Amino acid sequence: QVQLVESGGGLVQPGGSLRLSCVASGFTFSWYDMSWYRQAPGKERELVAGTGSSTKYADFVKGRFTISRDNTKNTVYLQMNSLKPEDTAVYYCNARRTGLGYADYWGQGTQVTVSS
Numbered sequence: 001q002v003q004l005v006e007s008g009g010g011l012v013q014p015g016g017s018l019r020l021s022c023v024a025s026g027f028t029f030s031w032y033d034m035s036w037y038r039q040a041p042g043k044e045r046e047l048v049a050g051t052g053s054s055t056k057y058a059d060f061v062k063g064r065f066t067i068s069r070d071n072t073k074n075t076v077y078l079q080m081n082s083l084k085p086e087d088t089a090v091y092y093c094n095a096r097r098t099g100l101g102y103a104d105y106w107g108q109g110t111q112v113t114v115s116s
Contacts, residue, residue: 004107006107015082019079030071038092048078093106
């Protein structure tokens with residue numbers, strides 16, 4: 001059974017930091033591109049950062065967020081620094097394998113609220 005379990009969300013003041021974690025199980029983690037997406041109320045889900053053959057970031061988080069993965073722990077992280085109120089959203093972990101054996105998995109999400 002495939003599972004992606006996010007943790008690390010919460011309430012933080014502007015300028016603060018949070019580290020999100022996503023622990024995967026039920027599939028071969030190292031075969032998959034791992035990404036973080038977010039969805040704010042009334043907005044579409046958007047890509048925040050991804051790591052696979054290359055690492056990519058949305059322009060709005062470049063220089064503030066860092067994605068990393070530990071294939072020995074089946075875990076992907078998102079270190080978020082210099083948080084802004086506009087970063088408030090539910091953050092989702094995604095695992096995707098393209099080409100033959102295509103698969104796409106999502107976690108349940110973790111709430112991040114940036115407010116004073």
